[in-house]
Every structure is written in C-alpha cells, then in structure tokens.
Amino acid sequence: MNNSQYKKAERGAWLSISAYIILSGVKIFVSYIGNSEALRADGLNNLTDIIASVAVLIGLKISQKPPDENHRYGHSRAETIASLVAAFIMISVGIQVIIGSVQSVLNPSETSPSIITAFVALFSALFMYGVYLFNVKLARKINSKSLYSAAQDNRSDALVSIGAMIGIIGAYFGIGWLDPLAAFIVGFMICKTAWGIFRDAALDLTDAFEVEKLKDIEETIRSTPGVKLVKDIKARLHGNQPIVDATIFVEPTLTVIEGHQIAEHVEERLSETHQINHSHIHIEPQLH
Template identity: 35%
Template sequence: MSTGKLAIRTVYFSMLGNVLLAGIKFLAGFFGNSFALIADGIESLVDVFSSILVLFGLQYAQRPADENHPYGHGKAEALITFMVVGFLILSAATIAFQAIQNIREPHPAPENWTLWILGAIILWKEISYQIVLSRSKKLHSTSLKAEAWHHRSDAITSVAAFIGILIAVIGGEGFEVADDYAALFASGFILYNCYLIFRPALGEVMDENNYEELTKEIRKIASTVPGIKGTEKCFIRKAGMKYHVDLHASVDGDLSVKKGHDIAHDLKDTLKLELPELGHILIHIEPF
C-alpha cells in the first residue's frame, strides 16, 4: 500500500472513532449531568471536522509535481495543519467559556455511571493515539501527527473529566463544580497542544533545516557510492511526507564533466533507493 493511501486510511479510522465517541459523550453528558463529558464531546466533534481538513490536505498533497509546482504540493499538508490548530483553539475557547458559566450557576452533580463511560473512552483514545502516532512517524506526516495529538489531548481531557466527576461524586453537595473545573483544565491543555502541533508545521513552511539524523544518514550513504570522496553542504526541506535535499558532494577534480555527472546520478539513485522518503534531490559536484 502506498504511503498516501495508508495516511488516508488512518484519517478515516480517526474520523469514524471520533463520530462514535462524540455521540456517546454528548448522550452520557446530557443524561449524566456532566459538562466535562459534554466538553469532551465538543472536542471530539471538532476533531471530526479537523479530520476532514486533514483528509483534504493529504489528498491534495499527493498531487504530482507540475509546471507551477516543481516540488509537488506537499506544503498543503502543513497549511491544513494551521487550520486544524484554529479549530482546536475555537473548541478550547468554547469549552472554557461554558465551564466558567457553569461554575457561576448551581447544577446537579454528575451521575456515578459516567465514570465507567469515561474509563472506556480514555482507553480507546490512548490506543488510537498510539496507532496514529506510529503511522505519522512511519509516513513523516505533520498532519497525521496533529491527528494523533487530537487523540492524546482527548484522552487527557477525559482523564480530567474523570477526576472532576470522581471528586463531585465523592464530595457530594458543594463539590458539583469540580466537574466544570475539570472542563476548564481540559481547555487549557488543548491550547498547550495547539502549540505543540503548530510549531513543527511552521518550521516546515519556513523550510527550517533541523533534520540532523537524516543528514547523518545521507552523508553515510553518500560515502558508500564509488567516486564520492566526501560531502559538504546538505540542506533539507520538508514538504508533506517527502524531504527535498540539496547536497554538495566531492569527487576527484581531474575527472571529466561526464564522469562527474554519472557519479552524481549514481549518488542520487542510491539515496532514492535507501531512503524512499526523499523527494527532489539536487546533487552539486565539487572538486576534491
């Protein structure tokens, strides 16, 4: 299965899970008198819309290079990530506003059985996080990483809701607001995750060259190619699930232009074979 298809299947997995969980959380929160659960449901519903954006971004990023986009359309994935972060900020603000309103107004304590619902939700979201994060690392996808963090943030907001409801149930009268404070904490954690998601995507758009491990691997592979005496500059830019490389390689200065050209092609082909995640590779030959 291609990397693009695997990424898209992963997003469908997230979407289906979030649709089901949003419904469960809304129903359990409404009938169980828990705003923390309703807040959790709001986040899951927002995650569904953000998953739709991620799906669109991944599909658009798979478009091949053309005359106007010689490096492909991979940057669309990072731009979509910015929109996903916007949705998360909106959900955090909505949850915080409603939680503050609820703290000011008396309301019934949550039902005991909502704790069982939350326990199952926490387990499922953590499993989902591990699955999607593993796929994001395998495919080098920032938008899938954002999708994974949606699951992790959902799991932790569910933990906060669990603690809030537990305090409200055990404490009894006067402790009902613990549920709402849990929702308020959840909104703050969502905002923190927004930064964690936003920063790598910004670096991708700004072409930050901070891929030290990949650079070392490229230099190591280059040293095995016959005719390559060493490597100098190595610049890497990420676009979607591909890394574009500009590499300066040294060869014997007495070689003909054709021979140097052939060695450069051998190096490019070797890098493509050993590192399938590489996209456009530009080799600049230097005399050793």
C-alpha cells in the first residue's frame, strides 16, 4: 500500500478504537444498574478489543516506515504480525465466552436483568456491524490484511452482543438456557474466525503462496513476447505486497539491451495484470 492507503487504514483502526471505548463504557455502566452479567461480560470483551485495535494501528504505523539497512524490503510484514496479535486476542475472547457459557449452565443465575440491558446489547450489535461493514469494505479496497482482521473482530463483537441480547431476553422471561447456548455458539464462531486469520497470517510469514495464482503469473510471463521458457518461478508475500522471482530463457543471439527490454516488459505486464510491483527477472540464453 502507498502512504495514502495506509492513512485510510489508520482511520478504520481509529474508528474501531473509538467505538470500543464508547461501547465498553456504556455496557459496563448499564450492566451494573441493570443487573446483567451478560452485558458486563460483553463490555469487558470490548475492553480487550481495544488492545487488538491498537495493535493493528501500531502495525500500520510501522508498515509505513521506508526500507532501512535491516529491512531492505520495507516493513510491510508488521501488518501481518498485527493480524496475528488480533487473532490471538480474538481466540482468547472466544475461549472465555465458551468457558463462561459452561459456567452459566453449572451455576445458573437466579436474578433477572432489566430489559434495558437487552436494548443496549442490540444497539451495540447494530453499531458494531456498521463499523464492520465500513472497515471490511475499506480493507478490500486498499488490500490491508490487518484492517481486514480488525473488521472480522468487529463482526465477532457484533455477534457477541447478539448472543448477550438473546441471553438477557431469555433470563428476563425465565428461559435461562438460552443464555449459555447463545454464548457457546458465539464463542465457537469467534474462535473459527480467529483461526482463519491466524492461518492466513502464518502462511504469509512462512512464504506460502497460492498455487493457482502462481500458475497465472507464470502464464503471464510465458506469453510475453521474446520469452521462450520460464523456469524456477517463486513468489511470496511481504505484508500485502507480492514479490516474484523468475528465470526466463530468451534467444541467445539477443544483445544485452534487447534481453533487458524483454525483462522490463515482463515486469510491466506483472504490474498491469497482477498488481505486482516487486519482481526480479533473471535472463538466461536458451541453448538449442
């Protein structure tokens, strides 16, 4: 991403942080006056989400730093590390929600919460889903993995609030088992989302790359005029930036300038067709 895109991603992270600060304060306050453990747990969940959003913001800040002596490719992978942090926090929250649902079954509450706490949970769910829609659209537009992870966290929080609302309504009308059931399902969904984010980030950090996408890149190089053969093609992601290394074979009678022009044409096609702006093309003569 360029600096303008990073600034847009930062606005998404700041939106998440602001939403979590406001909602956590409202939920915790209303939970005490409305006697709702579910809403209180939801508010505490939002407090932990502030940490995840701050981690994303820090990752975006670091990613903007230019290349230096120790980071010749730049600092884009800070975004991937921020995604990992967000995934760890999400899965810890998901496990806590699941454990809390089991404890609710073993130790059912005899107190009935105020119905106002259900409305607060519903408002929070709708508000966070709106934040999710904004951030996920922005993340896809600027291709920011860390902001996409934050958006998934926003959606998980909306689901947690829905679960809290269902539990509160169930407890209000004397259907106590709705609370732990909804909490368990929500906790499972949070863990599933966190696992997906962790898996993608881990694959990026271990230089994995989609096989089908690599085949498309190879075909683009092979179809470039002047390229006779493509050999030893590799690709990896540095943050959200793909880096391609390939060896191409050309006619051995070409001059150095002509061979260099073919390599430049390959790089131009990779940029236009696949948005790959970092490629290393090595030229070899094709010996018959």
